[in-house]
Amino acid sequence: MNTKLIGNYVGKILLILSVSMVPAFMIALFAGEETAAWSFFATIALSAAASVLLTRIRPKTKSLYSREGFVIVALSWVSLSILGALPFYLSSSIPRFVDALFETVSGFTTTGATILPEVENLPMSILYWRSFTHLLGGMGVLVFLLALAPQDGAGAPMHILRAESAGPTVGKLAPKLRRTARILYLIYIGMTLLELVVLLIGGMPFFDALTTALGTAGTGGFSIRNSSIADYSPFCQSAVAVFMFLFAINFNMYYCILLGDIRSVWKNSELRAYLLIVLIATGAITISTLTRFASVGEAIHHSFFQVSSIVSTTGFATLDYNGWPEFAHAILIILMFIGGCAGSTGGGMKVSRIVILIKSLGYEMDKLIHPHRVTSLRLDGRNIVADGTIRQIHVYFFFYFFILIISTLLLSLEGFSFKTNFSAVLACLNNIGPGMDLVGPACNYSFFSIPAKLLLILNMLIGRLEIFPILLLFAPSTWKRRS
Amino acid sequence: MKITITGGGTVGCALAERLSSEGHDIIVVDVNPAVLSSLPDTLDVMTVEGNSASLEVLKSAGVADADLMIATANADEINILSCIAAKKLGCPHTIARVRNPEYTQQLMFLKEELGLSLSVNPELAAAQEIYRLIQFPSFLKRDSFNKGRVELVEFALSAGSVLVGKKLSEVSAVIGPRALICAVERGEEVFIPKGSFELAADDKITVTAARKELAALIKRLELVKQKIHSVLIIGGSRIAEYLTEELLRSGVNVKIIDRDLGRCEFLSQKFPNALIIHGDAARRGFLESEGIAATDAVITLTGLDEENLIISKYATYVGVPKVITKMKRTEFSHLFENRDIGSLVCPKELTVNEITRYVRAMANSGPGSLRALHRIVDGKAEALEFTAQPAEYIGVPISQLHIKPEMLIACIWRRNSLIIPKGDDLIQVGDILIVVTSADRTVSELQDIFEKNPLI
The missing domain is CATH 3.30.70.1450 (Regulator of K+ conductance, C-terminal domain)
Structure with a gap:
């Protein structure tokens, strides 16, 4: 294990953290929020100092293998979460550190689950920082580092990209990793700015539009209103719904569109499945909730918003769906499992994994009838999925449910309803935010005990980094000298 | 520059590594997904799976926008076909690896029709080096x-x-x-x-x-000087074929040992003046009976690096004055002393050098670009050849020039004689300069050896 290199990388990440906190610090200064300004200043100084110390470590070799890749990603996220929580804690906006940590991890992992019953009286700079964590965590802070860092020699940082990005397989968009990371970030920031402009046109105040755009981009879901998105105009709500939907599509598709390669977009199995899922879910929920709304148009509007919000794992809400019929709840729970597309900022199992799982089901059924049949699993009409990838997805599926079941079991010790516990774990593991019942869109997570909050924090990190980096961080074999 | 490399074999990978570390955008194409799956983990390159001679595959590998395509697949015919297709798709420069001796002449003849900018033959280059x-x-x-x-x-x-x-x-x-x-x-x-x-x-x-x-x-220097009259070649590979031709022409006695009877028959028909022996050269008794100790030079050219190393070491042991070892891979070559295995020749390295030179010259088609590139001292330094063109540094005493550290103007060839430059020598237009630099800097034109402001 190349611990020096890992330290060096974590140091660079902390530098990015301290630089990205500067705008929040400026806002605090201009808004005259003295305690917030001090807390940001202290965090920036601490993080910069830690960064200077860590980056002074000169690794003997720059060789980086998959083990180091996983550990770098996991440790970066853990240190990011702890330092990112300091402004909340130091400014006493969130008096308990565990709560501050929960809020920050929820931000970075783009979960959007909050422990704050009341957000509207928080200082502006704190609200801004809370939303900004979504942007940084959405595409991944290490991907941002790869976009900035000069390429030193080999392409081994590919292990980092793979460990931090969402989806079963990670491909490059350009021969150089740095360029790939830059393209991803350009699309990401471009779309965020576009949403900001659309929301401003819709008449939303600037600060609201900015934080909502940041929350949508990372498919996070922190809002600066207690009522989430419900108080904004229907136009703004629809715009947010559409952008949530867009941010959960694989960013490679946007790159293909930019290159004029419409055919690949059209042929993409995952995108087709995603569209179909959204269409069916919206239709089914519209029909089941039709009687509760004044008009069909309104029913479609709210159904699409909620579907888009849950499938993209954002977690904004225009109303409290706790009152909806059980059928609608069941559909939303299924959507929570599925999540967004691979290579997007969305969480969940990812549509492509579901597509491959279902296809491999058919493939195995076929094998039962014709034991000697030789076939291969195809995606996008031509790409053959390697057996290794299918196996990895099966393993992923198993681990996912294993963690889900164990977490639900542990959370049950708290004594709340099964629906609360199960949906809380589901909402955290899939980085959605609101669950059902006591953790529904109109509620928050503040009532859980400290161990329960720590469990949910772990779930959020596991979900965002797709299980393995965090698991490997705790596996003894990762740290063994000879293995 | 955007470069597509077809074939992810030893040469393809070595090229991808070198060129990507020099900052180029590399896409590697190979039919075998197993070759490609691990490549992006170690190198900063992109991969495309498929037959490199197929138009569809070349298109998806972005050959149409590429500045250069290097074809290093196994079969010569596929490489030539890939190059023709790439040229048609609009790739301005193509390099093919063509190894079959029977095609060598054809290639000189057809180079233009085939659209080849350069054809490389690692085995021929190795034979020339030997x-x-x-x-x-x-x-x-x-x-x-x-x-x-x-x-x-x-x-x-x-x-x-x-x-x-x-x-x-x-x-x-x-x-x-x-x-x-x-x-x-x-x-x-x-x-x-x-x-x-x-x-x-x-x-x-x-x-x-x-x-x-x-x-x-x-x-x-009082170095041992002994003219070589007889050579024993172990392994009748293609390098042996090229080399034997040269050696026989200059009147050296050649003996080739190969364990494949068919190959021996082929060689004996092609070179009636050489002594072709069928047998296993890894057997000590057999080597002794063929008089290994009495030859002036032993050259090991079998397909197995390990066998070459052992036989070379044995040849040194019995006192053969000149031993040359061919190695396919050089990662571990520093473990062996030259006094054990003699000179080391690596065909892959020669090809990579030749293509790197071409790429650097291409990136810099302006005056003073690179004429030749050799990696010296175990690949840790480079020797480069340039022609001096009108520039700021012309006509200024060398002691007045700001040359970067770890760079040395080794010599200047001017009007048919060699000058070892001193501080008061000047560089003149038309001079040919040989520059030695450490290998971790990419030098592609003469300007690169000077600091931004060349004059003190």
């Missing part, structure tokens, strides 16, 4: 510049050498004013030495000199 070493057996390595007029030779200092213990500023009295020590390898380290550098036994030194001075140099 032949050059046979001509001057005292040297471990020999690279030539300016059409063979200037040479860069490497040799090890034995404990009793006249140079041991001498400072570099004192050696010109020994090696003469027309030769210069431009690189010294000591253990794992490489120095581009200054005047105060002191030479020690076991140092491997690289000297630049004019071709016509080589014989005199050997005499002054």
